[in-house]
C-alpha cells in the first residue's frame with residue numbers, strides 16, 4: 001500500500017450560538033464532519049451571539065480574533081458552522097486572510113469525495129453548482145454588506161459574471177436531463193415488476209446510525225437468494241449515497257422489499273436535499289419506515305429531531321414508522337432486544353435482535369393477513385402451486401374432494417382464492 005505523504009490541512013472550527021440549544025452538539029458534529037473530510041482540527045472558537053451579522057456572520061472583534069488564532073495554530077482554513085451568505089463569505093475571507101469553508105461547502109465536499117455511482121456524482125455536482133451560482137462575483141475585493149454588488153458597477157467584470165452564470169446554468173440543466181434519463185427509480189421498479197405487489201420497507205435515519213448494517217443483517221438471514229449482494233457499511237459519515245433495494249423472503253414465505261438510503265445530518269444543505277430527492281423518493285413511497293437511531297450516541301435525541309425534520313422537508317409524512325434504537329451493545333447496562341410498542345432496542349449485529357425486528361415488520365406489513373382453509377379440486381394443480389409459492393402454508397391434507405390447505409394470505413390473495421374458500 002502506498003503511504004499517504006500528504007499532510008492533512010489544518011483547520012480552525014468556528015461558529016456562533018444563535019441562542020440555540022443544539023449549538024454544542026452541532027459544533028461537535030462540525031469537528032466530526034471536518035475529520036470525515038480529512039481535515040486536521042487544530043482549534044476551536046465559539047461566540048455567544050443571538051443573530052449573525054450581515055457583513056461578517058460573527059460579531060465585532062471576533063474576526064480579528066479568528067485571524068490571530070488561525071495564524072497562531074498555523075491553520076490554512078477556517079470552518080464555519082452555518083451556511084454563509086455570499087457577501088459574508090467574501091468579507092470573512094478578506095478580513096481573516098484565510099480560506100473560509102462553511103458547513104454547506106464542507107458537507108458538499110464530503111458527498112463529492114464519497115460519491116461512487118454516476119447518479120450520486122451527478123446529484124452532488126448539481127448541488128455544488130447551485131451553491132456556487134450565487135457566489136460568483138466580479139468584484140471579489142470590494143466590501144459589500146448586502147451582496148448586491150451595485151448596478152453602477154457595469155463593465156468587463158460583469159460581462160464575465162454573466163457568462164460564468166450562463167455556463168453554470170447550462171451545466172445544471174444538462175445534468176438534470178442526464179439524471180432523468182439515468183432514472184434513479186429504475187432499480188426499485190425493476191424489483192417491483194418481477195415481484196408484483198410486494199410491500200416495501202425503507203431504512204431511514206441519521207448518518208452512521210447503522211442502517212446498512214441492519215440491512216445486511218436481515219439479508220444474511222432472509223435474502224431471497226444466498227448470493228444476494230450485501231450493501232456497503234462502514235464507520236464513517238455518509239458511507240451510503242445511493243439507494244439499494246433487496247428482496248427479503250421470510251421462512252413463512254412472506255416477502256417484502258427492503259431499501260437502504262443516504263443518511264441525514266443536521267443542517268443538511270437544501271441544495272443537497274433537493275438534488276437527492278430522486279434517491280430519497282424510495283422512502284417516500286414505502287409502506288413502512290424503520291428509523292434507525294444510534295442509541296449509544298448521547299446526542300441521539302437531537303439526531304432523531306433532525307431526521308424527523310428532514311423527512312418532513314422532503315414530504316414524507318404519515319408513513320407508519322418503527323423506531324429502532326441500535327447499537328444497544330455499546331450502551332452499558334442496556335437490556336436488548338426489547339420491544340416497546342412500535343419501538344425496538346436492539347443491535348444490528350445480534351441475531352436475536354434481528355428476529356425481533358422481523359416480527360415488528362411483519363406485524364405492520366401483514367396485519368391484514370388472514371388464515372383460511374381452501375379446498376382445491378385435483379384438476380387445479382396450478383392453484384395449489386400458487387398457494388405453495390406465494391402464501392404461508394400451515395397444513396396440507398389430501399381428501400376425496402381435493403387438496404385441503406390451511407394457509408395465511410394477504411387481502412389480494414384472499415380475493416383471488418375466494419372460489420376455493422372453505423367457510424369456517
Ligand SMILES: Nc1nc2c(ncn2[C@@H]2O[C@H](COP(=O)(O)OP(=O)(O)OP(=O)(O)O)[C@@H](O)[C@H]2O)c(=O)[nH]1
Nearest residue numbers: 207208209210211212213234235238239240263348
Ligand atoms: N457495536 C455496534 N456497531 C454497529 C452496530 N450497528 C452498526 N454498527 C457500526 O456502525 C458503523 C456505521 O454503520 P452503517 O451501517 O454503515 O451506518 P449507516 O446508517 O448505513 O450510515 P451512512 O450510510 O453513513 O448513512 C459501522 O462501523 C457499523 O459496523 C451495532 O449494533 N453495534
Ligand SMILES: [Mg+2]
Nearest residue numbers: 211212239240
Ligand atoms: Mg449506510
